[in-house]
Ligand SMILES: Cc1cc2nc3c(=O)[nH]c(=O)nc-3n(C[C@H](O)[C@H](O)[C@H](O)COP(=O)(O)OP(=O)(O)OC[C@H]3O[C@@H](n4cnc5c(N)ncnc54)[C@H](O)[C@@H]3O)c2cc1C
């Protein structure tokens with residue numbers, strides 16, 4: 001199908017883009033990589049009256065070291081750039097590992113980090129990972145800026161804390177503490193397809209080799225990225241063991257997710273996958289933390 | 292109808308100026324405005340890959356861009372890869388190795404693979420399968436496409452093992 005008519009603006013700077021968003025508010029949408037918005041417009045599931053194209057706003061595409069040892073990512077940084085960036089590989093290995101699983105290379109040539117988060121698809125890797133990593137998101141408008149934690153950003157299916165006139169401009173990924181390990185586990189028809197179920201985990205060991213911190217989140221497991229609170233509770237203060245991983249996986253798969261039935265998989269099968277994938281994620285993450 | 296956009300774009304080395312509605316997809320612009328019907332349209336939601344073109348040298352879905360977004364940029368479509376008399380070695384290889392049957396998917400495969408073969412002169416089968424994983428073919432079963440890519444790599448970079 002074809003998209004409905006709209007007015008098109010190609011601002012050359014962030015200030016110009018913010019002014020356009022302030023002027024057009026509810027009727028306007030930023031256009032990033034267009035890899036989710038344009039399909040939705042082609043299906044007429046989205047019918048914005050105004051598009052503010054962020055592609056000419058070069059100042060929003062960057063990856064920089066953050067003072068705290070983490071990374072700052074400009075919202076318009078394309079998946080392809082993140083995939084091959086050395087700083088990301090070093091400081092945010094979970095993100096690095098996720099990139100080849102996000103769509104095919106033609107889509108990664110256009111799709112952006114900020115667009116993926118703003119779109120808030122609960123099946124998207126970066127959405128769940130930003131929750132696992134406790135990312136912070138910078139939201140700007142013509143009248144100011146605010147930082148929002150990933151936890152407070154994702155409100156529901158395709159729904160975020162963004163106000164109509166706001167643009168997501170920067171993502172801060174804090175560093176992982178020492179003695180930490182990570183893992184991303186998914187089941188998908190093909191590696192880069194949207195996953196039927198997935199889990200992203202970061203765990204940290206203390207001096208005695210006990211679990212000092214654990215952060216898990218699930219993708220394709222509810223109407224938003226689902227935090228593995230119960231799974232983490234089982235792990236905290238304990239020594240890693242196969243038995244512990246089984247108990248945590250059981251808790252995560254039964255209490256932390258709200259999967260639904262669709263044409264791709266039943267909710268029951270998704271819970272089964274969550275259980276198996278959590279166990280695998282914990283094995284890999286704790287092995288990396290101990291290494 | 293919304294305000295028309297004054298578009299200047301270079302396609303296959305030739306500069307074009309056109310007034311377009313902002314909502315016109317790049318795929319439709321290439322096909323309907325420029326008559327370059329080698330770019331095919333299968334799904335219009337980014338899944339099939341038939342509409343793939345090179346945008347500033349990189350393969351992208353032309354069904355997931357609006358024509359005005361190409362303003363000031365360079366596009367290469369399947370028509371720009373070779374001529375009837377002198378096919379691109381990749382096109383020759385597709386013909387010689389039976390990498391196509393109906394040919395609907397072929398332009399998308401070719402445009403996706405040209406930059407791939409430049410960065411992977413001697414690709415493994417796994418690399419080839421990954422490179423074509425964003426393009427659907429309903430006829431060939433892919434085996435002959437993989438063969439064609441191997442043959443093209445030999446033709447283009449022969450002996451560089
Ligand atoms: C065939 C196909 C397969 C895919 N497979 C996967 C997959 O396996 N995993 C995955 O995670 N993703 C997948 N995607 C989605 C892809 O990663 C998209 O690129 C991404 O979800 C959206 O990013 P975008 O830059 O294209 O955003 P757009 O499509 O441009 O925008 C998406 C939404 O976010 C808003 N928006 C964008 N940027 C901003 C901003 N800076 N501030 C405020 N609002 C903003 C837009 O207004 C729009 O509502 C797939 C896409 C396709 C077409």
Ligand code: FES
Nearest residue numbers: 333334335340354
């Ligand atoms: S028509 Fe563009 S990907 Fe199918």
Ligand code: FES
Nearest residue numbers: 392394428429430
């Ligand atoms: S040759 Fe017919 S779809 Fe590929």
